[in-house]
Amino acid sequence: MTTPPISIENLPRQNASQVKNKWGDVVRQVRQNGSVAITNHSAVEMVLLDAATYQQLTESLAALQAREQSVLDELSQRFDARLASLHQPDAGARLGALFDAKGKLGSKRPKVGASH
Known part of the structure; x- marks a missing residue:
């Protein structure tokens, strides 16, 4: 059975600078949670999925x-x-x-x- 999707507001977040500078941490977070919202100036611009x-x-x-x-x-x-x-x-x-x-x-x- 598949899990229901998580709303974009409830996804774990990483800002664009963290993604750029700490890629390994972001990858671990995606593997752990299935997806991470990438923000720029506190606004979600994209979602990274496994x-x-x-x-x-x-x-x-x-x-x-x-x-x-x-x-x-x-x-x-x-x-x-x-x-x-x-x-x-x-x-x-x-x-x-x-x-x-x-x-x-x-x-x-x-x-x-x-x-x-």
């Missing part, structure tokens, strides 16, 4: 992007199917009959579901 954390983030991002693309592909297919029904030769007649009915169902029961 390789495992970076790999986990990139894999999670790739999985999310793949899932998003899958959902978009499904929606696109559904849209294309509905659009194709408007290109059928009898689409105009069906639409005309719908307007002529003026909201009355007649003897037919309404159709429901994902396919209608």
